[in-house]
Amino acid sequence: MTRRARFALLLVPPIFVDALLLQLLTTATEAGTLVDRLISLGVGLVAALILHGIVPTARDQARQPGFWPLVAVGLVLNYGVFAALASRAPHVQPLVHLGFSWACTLIFGGFGLYRIRRWRN
Template sequence: MTSRTRFAILLALLIFVDALLLQVLTTETEAVTLIDRLLSLSAGLVAALALHRVLPAASDHRRQPGFWPLVAIGLVLNYGIFATLASRAPHVQPLVHLGFCWAGTLLFGGFGLYRIRRWRN
């Protein structure tokens, strides 16, 4: 399995679990939306990390310098965008905020990966 396919599968799982659990938590619980978002993001990360351990990885791509700090900053950015949108427009559905925050995170991550690859070469 190529590293791009593996990354796409893990990212799709993370976003799917995050969106599904956020929808369930916001409709079924009385908790604050930001806490629901934190729980759904955590569950998505756990699911993606569990699948990360199971899926085979190419031996030359096991350690890519700069990738995990980019992921950590992207997740903080993701939650920050969601918190800002949820506090500024609480009348909008949380899944709309989720879509915007994942779009911003993917743009940030894509630009970051481009910069890392350009710096290495």
């Protein structure tokens, strides 16, 4: 399996799980958008970790230094962008904020992976 295919397989399902669960939580509960987002982000992270254990990895990709700190900062950035947007524009649907926060996180992660690979080589 190529790096890009594995990356897409590890990324797309957790984002869909995150979006679906956020939509369910915001319509079914009265906990608040930020709490619902925190729960959906946690479930999406658990889904990503489960997929990470299931999807086969090439030997040279098994241990990439700097990847997990990048993921941690990306998750904090994701929640921070969502919280800022939700507090500044509460009249906008939460899925719009979710989409924008994931877009920012993916851009940040793409540049971060590029810098990690460039630094290693």
